[in-house]
Amino acid sequence: MARRPPAAALFASPDDVEAQFYEALQQADLGKLMALWADDEEIVCVHPGGPRVVGPAAIRETFEAIFAANPIPVTPEQVHRLHSSSCAVHHLVERITVRTDEGEQQAFVLATNVFLKTPLGWRMVAHHASPGPPEAVGEPAERPSTLH
Amino acid sequence: MARRPPAAALFASPDDVEAQFYEALQQADLGKLMALWADDEEIVCVHPGGPRVVGPAAIRETFEAIFAANPIPVTPEQVHRLHSSSCAVHHLVERITVRTDEGEQQAFVLATNVFLKTPLGWRMVAHHASPGPPEAVGEPAERPSTLH
Numbered sequence: 001m002a003r004r005p006p007a008a009a010l011f012a013s014p015d016d017v018e019a020q021f022y023e024a025l026q027q028a029d030l031g032k033l034m035a036l037w038a039d040d041e042e043i044v045c046v047h048p049g050g051p052r053v054v055g056p057a058a059i060r061e062t063f064e065a066i067f068a069a070n071p072i073p074v075t076p077e078q079v080h081r082l083h084s085s086s087c088a089v090h091h092l093v094e095r096i097t098v099r100t101d102e103g104e105q106q107a108f109v110l111a112t113n114v115f116l117k118t119p120l121g122w123r124m125v126a127h128h129a130s131p132g133p134p135e136a137v138g139e140p141a142e143r144p145s146t147l148h
Numbered sequence: 149m150a151r152r153p154p155a156a157a158l159f160a161s162p163d164d165v166e167a168q169f170y171e172a173l174q175q176a177d178l179g180k181l182m183a184l185w186a187d188d189e190e191i192v193c194v195h196p197g198g199p200r201v202v203g204p205a206a207i208r209e210t211f212e213a214i215f216a217a218n219p220i221p222v223t224p225e226q227v228h229r230l231h232s233s234s235c236a237v238h239h240l241v242e243r244i245t246v247r248t249d250e251g252e253q254q255a256f257v258l259a260t261n262v263f264l265k266t267p268l269g270w271r272m273v274a275h276h277a278s279p280g281p282p283e284a285v286g287e288p289a290e291r292p293s294t295l296h
Contacts, residue, residue: 040230042228042229042230042237043230044228044230044237044239044260046239046258046260046278048278049278049279049281050281051258051280051281052239052241052258052280054228054239080190080192080200080202081190082188082190082191082192082273082274084234084235084264085234086232086233086234086235087232087234087235087262087264089190089192089262089273089274091192091194091200091202091274091276093200110194110199110200110276112192112194112260112262112274112276114235114237114260114262114274116230116232116235125230125237126230126237126239126260126262128239128258128260128276128278130194130196130197130276130278130279131197131278132199132200133197133198133199
């Protein structure tokens, strides 16, 4: 019988990768998170207000430090999608719910996520997140787009 | 004799598009700038600290307002490139030189630029820029990467 790679390693669509990315953040699951990225030294990640981080080893280190503090209570919203046959650009608003002494507070982050189709399925190659102004919120947008 | 489209409309590489993008910012040339984007309603642009802007009409409006004030004295630096056959993700530091009463000041912006290969050549589909912390600077990185 032919050996097959684990099913979990084959992401069928950019939406699959993105859904697991935000689950991994919510669960502080470093292994799950890192399995979503392409195996390439030029993958890039910018955390809100932070420097850019390039390459799998450096990206792993930053998430390890973040998860050591806490999971990230983040919900992806208002996703815009631009797809070609082997590349997908998603732009979305990340809603982060923080409990403070004055009750729940909401913070909003703008994120661009880029995915490429690799021999192992779709993988994340870039995550650029930056603090969003309040006016970023409230836009109902879920139209898909395919660029030919 | 066969008619050919204007040479300027056929961008041969992501680097061509990116070079013209920063030239257009430096020259406050709205026509040149908008010709670089893919013709798609889901193209997306985030100016540093601003909201996200989706679609060609809205993106044109924001650059029109910016150019009405001034050209942008921006120099792209420290470009990281991740290329596939039809998609390119560039991450770079934008150095912005501002003249103030106390002399020249430098500001730094982190930018992710995404390009897709279209029937008309390479086009920009996403530009996400956010204020960069000082530690974003000083990294000598010009290694190209091709993801197969």
